[in-house]
Amino acid sequence: MARGGPLRWSSRGGRRVGSRVGECLVAIFGLGVLLFSPLVMTIFDRGAGDTVFGIPLLYAFLLAAWLLMIALIAWVMASQPDEPRGRRQVEAGPPQPGRGERPS
Amino acid sequence: MTGGGSLPAWLIVLASFGYVSLLFAIAYWGDRRARAGRPLVANPWIYALSIAVYCTAWTFYGSVGRAVSGGIEFLTIYLGPTLMFALGWVVLRKMIRISKVNHITSIADFVSSRYGKSHLLGGLVTIIAVVGIMPYISLQLKAVASSFIVLMHYPQVGAPQASSVVPLFGDTALWIAALMALFAILFGTRHIDATEHHQGLVTAIAFESVVKLIAFLIVGLFVTYGMFDGFGDLFAQARALPEAARLMTMEPVTDWVPFILLSMLTVVCLPRQFQVTVVENVEERHLNKALWLFPLYLLLINIFVLPIALAGLLHFGAGFIDADTFVLALPMAQQQPALALLAFIGGLSAATGMVIVETVALSTMICNDLVMPMLLRFAWLHLAERRDLSGLLLGIRRGAICFILLIGYLYFQLIGESYALVSIGLMSFAAAAQFAPALIFGMYWKGASRRSSPASPPVSCCGRTPCCRRLPVPAGCNTASSTQGRSALRCCSLTHCSGSMVWRRRRMRCSGA
Numbered sequence: 295m296a297r298g299g300p301l302r303w304s305s306r307g308g309r310r311v312g313s314r315v316g317e318c319l320v321a322i323f324g325l326g327v328l329l330f331s332p333l334v335m336t337i338f339d340r341g342a343g344d345t346v347f348g349i350p351l352l353y354a355f356l357l358a359a360w361l362l363m364i365a366l367i368a369w370v371m372a373s374q375p376d377e378p379r380g381r382r383q384v385e386a387g388p389p390q391p392g393r394g395e396r397p398s
Numbered sequence: 399m400t401g402g403g404s405l406p407a408w409l410i411v412l413a414s415f416g417y418v419s420l421l422f423a424i425a426y427w428g429d430r431r432a433r434a435g436r437p438l439v440a441n442p443w444i445y446a447l448s449i450a451v452y453c454t455a456w457t458f459y460g461s462v463g464r465a466v467s468g469g470i471e472f473l474t475i476y477l478g479p480t481l482m483f484a485l486g487w488v489v490l491r492k493m494i495r496i497s498k499v500n501h502i503t504s505i506a507d508f509v510s511s512r513y514g515k516s517h518l519l520g521g522l523v524t525i526i527a528v529v530g531i532m533p534y535i536s537l538q539l540k541a542v543a544s545s546f547i548v549l550m551h552y553p554q555v556g557a558p559q560a561s562s563v564v565p566l567f568g569d570t571a572l573w574i575a576a577l578m579a580l581f582a583i584l585f586g587t588r589h590i591d592a593t594e595h596h597q598g599l600v601t602a603i604a605f606e607s608v609v610k611l612i613a614f615l616i617v618g619l620f621v622t623y624g625m626f627d628g629f630g631d632l633f634a635q636a637r638a639l640p641e642a643a644r645l646m647t648m649e650p651v652t653d654w655v656p657f658i659l660l661s662m663l664t665v666v667c668l669p670r671q672f673q674v675t676v677v678e679n680v681e682e683r684h685l686n687k688a689l690w691l692f693p694l695y696l697l698l699i700n701i702f703v704l705p706i707a708l709a710g711l712l713h714f715g716a717g718f719i720d721a722d723t724f725v726l727a728l729p730m731a732q733q734q735p736a737l738a739l740l741a742f743i744g745g746l747s748a749a750t751g752m753v754i755v756e757t758v759a760l761s762t763m764i765c766n767d768l769v770m771p772m773l774l775r776f777a778w779l780h781l782a783e784r785r786d787l788s789g790l791l792l793g794i795r796r797g798a799i800c801f802i803l804l805i806g807y808l809y810f811q812l813i814g815e816s817y818a819l820v821s822i823g824l825m826s827f828a829a830a831a832q833f834a835p836a837l838i839f840g841m842y843w844k845g846a847s848r849r850s851s852p853a854s855p856p857v858s859c860c861g862r863t864p865c866c867r868r869l870p871v872p873a874g875c876n877t878a879s880s881t882q883g884r885s886a887l888r889c890c891s892l893t894h895c896s897g898s899m900v901w902r903r904r905r906m907r908c909s910g911a
Binding site: 315316319320322323326327330331332335336339341342343345347348349350352353356357360361363364365367368371374 | 470473477480481483484485486487488628629630631633634636637643644646647648654655658683686687689690693694697701704
């Protein structure tokens, strides 16, 4: 099954991709800290009068930022396998010996 | 949905018992499927929904009350977990791996195992958790009892919150507590399992998460599109009312950052969250989906909180009725008994889910980390020579469940009625956050974990914080919950760090000499 997301999972490079998933998620966390900081929020705090599609600007910004974070996490996690690795390997044929393994 | 009509008490009681019976049936089915080798919990959706036990009656009723007083500040309790789940790949995955390797059964077990399986530390964490979570359990009982009383007075809105002349056997909170104890005993302590997986219970909790979400969304949709002409109309009308207009700005927000920090830590440190996220995790890969599904659930259940709060203010005016009951009162005021009953069932679902998982998690901690280590010390009991202790363990856990719920009920009767839902919940949040420094330093800082002993920093950090000393007697604490939580955390972290460093230096000096 072809997987989406920015980091395509592979049985060989799984470990390396795993660490990159961690890096991406920490970056999303940083983005969330920035977006939900009072500093950024005060930019959108223009009183109840300013609206986007009838919703107050500050509230609309918070919901949009929240949704953005969730979408980014989902996008990064889309590169991870849904089924256990063993099952994938069975479907894809016998596992290839890695660098540290000796063929018997 | 039919308008008008009446809502007799027997119908409310029947609906409640019917709902709880359905829960029993689902839990039984989940257990049967697990025994047949086709577990329902082997599914990331069930796992993510079970983590949504985070949303309790506090979320269902209390968020609206919080929004009326603090505006958008109610969102902090859900933004914090979203941020923590963004770090989930780094933090939660590591916790799950450590727990699987070490057969961890509770948060007390986890913290003590990071400091050399210290019994003293495990016992201390257990005591703090039980004392700290007690207000939270009583909050759920209070929410169910007061929502029952409000619904009983249909079609009259604005009924008294609780009556002091309720006879003991007519008390809803007591019956709910008894039913929850029965459920927790039946599905949480059926047998002793090394992995501490309660598959039937997790299935029932996931079902409860669906019920409370659907109930809240339907009430929200009715308020927004039934009572008003959509979001635009509702917000436009609210802008004309000064006390409602200020809720859409930063003006009423006072503790944005501390609350986010507090909720970030508690989504990991609350005993029930640790239970469903770490202990009940059957496969690590389920976390991949839960990392975004759980925040999405939180977003969905919060979309209509501010609209309901504004609609309540527009409809009833400020101070006419308790804002914690707006979710029920708005359908009642619109003569929608079926919708009001659905809202009540949603609140009941949120409360029961929390109480069941929390009592099971706490009873495991009381049994494994407090009572058994003590009993094993008494040589005259000859426990170490007995081959099968499962009967004794189950007895202790069942007794602990009854004890926790009884104390929770007494807390509600003696103290709980004088505080708002959120103020009670925050006290427990502050208590659960005490474990965070010990937990995080224990996972990531070798200096803290290797050189610690039962008398080392985590003990002092748990014992010395002002919050822990004040929790059992919360009078005067309710207004200062956030400040208290903040100072407690700071004190906790500092004590832990400095204590670890002192310990480390002493060890180095000893080895040098």
